[in-house]
Amino acid sequence: MIYVVLLCPFCKSPRIVRANQKTALCYTCNRRFNTLNCRKLYSSDNLKVAMEMLKKVKTSRWNYF
Numbered sequence: 001m002i003y004v005v006l007l008c009p010f011c012k013s014p015r016i017v018r019a020n021q022k023t024a025l026c027y028t029c030n031r032r033f034n035t036l037n038c039r040k041l042y043s044s045d046n047l048k049v050a051m052e053m054l055k056k057v058k059t060s061r062w063n064y065f
């Protein structure tokens with residue numbers, strides 16, 4: 001299973017989805033979005049690694065735009 005760190009297209013909050021997941025619900029703005037339309041930051045087959053990356057994205061002030 002591949003896990004992908006991507007950004008919600010509405011509020012730019014990062015979250016993790018499975019690579020075969022077509023839609024996801026954003027925990028921040030509560031909107032459902034198509035994962036194909038999202039900016040993907042990182043992917044890994046290791047959930048722990050993906051979660052570490054998610055943490056880094058959340059705590060850093062990277063410019064995504």
Ligand SMILES: [Zn+2]
Binds near residue numbers: 008009011012026
């Ligand atoms: Zn959102």
